[in-house]
Amino acid sequence: MPPVLTAAQLAALDHVRRSADARRAEALARIGEVCDLEELIAGVRAHGRVTLNFHPDRHVTGGLTVAESMARDGRYRSQFETGHSNGGLTAFPGGDRDRWEERIFGGAYHRGAFTPAERPVYGGLNLADHADGASPRFGSCHVRLRPAVLERCTFSFGDSHLDPPDWGTIGSFHGVLAGLVESGTALGLAGTDGFALLRGLPGTSRGVGRSLDDYIEAQVHGVVDLAADAEALVLDPSFRGTGTGELLAAIARDAGIGVEWHAGFQLTAPEVPAGFRGSAIPPLAAIVAAEFGAGFIDAETVGRAAATLRDDPARWTRTGTPPEVRQYLKQLWHTLVHLGRPSPPPHPQNSR
Structure with a gap:
């Protein structure tokens, strides 16, 4: 009904x-x-x-x-x-x-x-x-x-x-x-x-x-x-x-x-260009890939990065204010959608 x-x-x-x-x-x-x-x-x-x-x-x-x-x-x-x-x-x-x-x-x-x-x-x-x-x-x-x-x-x-x-x-x-x-x-x-x-x-x-x-x-x-x-x-x-x-x-x-x-989206940090969503996104991608993604970026790794922004905002002070970093993470996701390859089988972090 x-x-x-x-x-x-x-x-x-x-x-x-x-x-x-x-x-x-x-x-x-x-x-x-x-x-x-x-x-x-x-x-x-x-x-x-x-x-x-x-x-x-x-x-x-x-x-x-x-x-x-x-x-x-x-x-x-x-x-x-x-x-x-x-x-x-x-x-x-x-x-x-x-x-x-x-x-x-x-x-x-x-x-x-x-x-x-x-x-x-x-x-x-x-x-x-x-x-x-x-x-x-x-x-x-x-x-x-x-x-x-x-x-x-x-x-x-x-x-x-x-x-x-x-x-x-x-x-x-x-x-x-x-x-x-x-x-x-x-x-x-x-x-x-x-x-x-x-x-x-x-x-x-x-x-x-x-x-x-x-x-x-x-x-x-x-x-x-x-x-x-x-x-x-x-x-x-x-x-x-x-x-x-x-x-x-x-x-x-x-x-x-x-x-x-669906097939998903994945990139490595060097594949994230500055020209699509701005110059702040490649360095952010490098942080996310290194600290959350074992060298790559996908929806789950961006999500874990977003969780640390909520729980430990001081961790991101060198990247920007919390509203700025929140926006950068959205733009990193947009870059994944625009350019990302299909995701391979689950990565080790997916066991958590």
């Missing part, structure tokens, strides 16, 4: 739907004459999957890791509840995320008392079936949701913090489709376009997509209960044989959902 949505959640969905419907004629003009347009949108509804990317070993408010929080009650929670984000840390009353949501959802979540549990969770619509999820910049692992969840999602073509113009719901998707068609990128797939992508649904897995900036953001309104709403947990192979990996497998087992593994 789908969750019962609150008045605020219903109002948020309705605001985006009405706004998208008001701009439908404009969206259709941008799309142009397409004889199978409604069939393409029906294909998104039938075959699209929202993925929620996350780093399982990062800590949330209260000291638990993301995986431990999920294990506690089988739910995937918003950044307003967890106090954690792999993007900006502004999900609090008056913060940037709070103000964006007030604008995006027409004040639906701002008409009464602040209720963190009502706020949407963020993911991406994985139309390209990327094995690393729709938006791997936000995490090495992801939850793949069931198609029924699409009915309570809102969507934007591009990240909502950039104030993109194209919004919609699964029933009012024309504006998002216009943004996809005009982008010419087909969600990171070279040599194809939005129409070809949609006409290929349902596709087969295309391997990792490395789609750091090119995605359809999804905002899921209402509780995300893994047993009711998820198809699978898709994990980074660096967590095989680790306590985190075992916990994630137990979460999936308790929820009655599958566990899948």
Whole structure:
């Protein structure tokens, strides 16, 4: 059974739907004459999957890791509840995320008392079936949701913090489709376009997509209960044989959902360039590889480095302030996604 949505959640969905419907004629003009347009949108509804990317070993408010929080009650929670984000840390009353949501959802979540549990969770619509999820910049692992969840999602073509113009719901998707068609990128797939992508649904897995900036953001309104709403947990192979990996497998087992593994990402420190995310990243990579990764870097080693920043920030004073190092670690992860090779079999540190 789908969750019962609150008045605020219903109002948020309705605001985006009405706004998208008001701009439908404009969206259709941008799309142009397409004889199978409604069939393409029906294909998104039938075959699209929202993925929620996350780093399982990062800590949330209260000291638990993301995986431990999920294990506690089988739910995937918003950044307003967890106090954690792999993007900006502004999900609090008056913060940037709070103000964006007030604008995006027409004040639906701002008409009464602040209720963190009502706020949407963020993911991406994985139309390209990327094995690393729709938006791997936000995490090495992801939850793949069931198609029924699409009915309570809102969507934007591009990240909502950039104030993109194209919004919609699964029933009012024309504006998002216009943004996809005009982008010419087909969600990171070279040599194809939005129409070809949609006409290929349902596709087969295309391997990792490395789609750091090119995605359809999804905002899921209402509780995300893994047993009711998820198809699978898709994990980074660096967590095989680790306590985190075992916990994630137990979460999936308790929820009655599958566990899948994508190919992962790995680099050595000399392979990390200064030109992609800045000159601070290669020296950071050298520290992470030497102290946490036996000469290499992957999702699990970056996670252990992030844990020491939380538990022993003085260890990083020569690298930068805690906010600076936190940002550098995010940028190191982006570099892994962009350039990393598939991970080999588990390394010795994975026995811990």
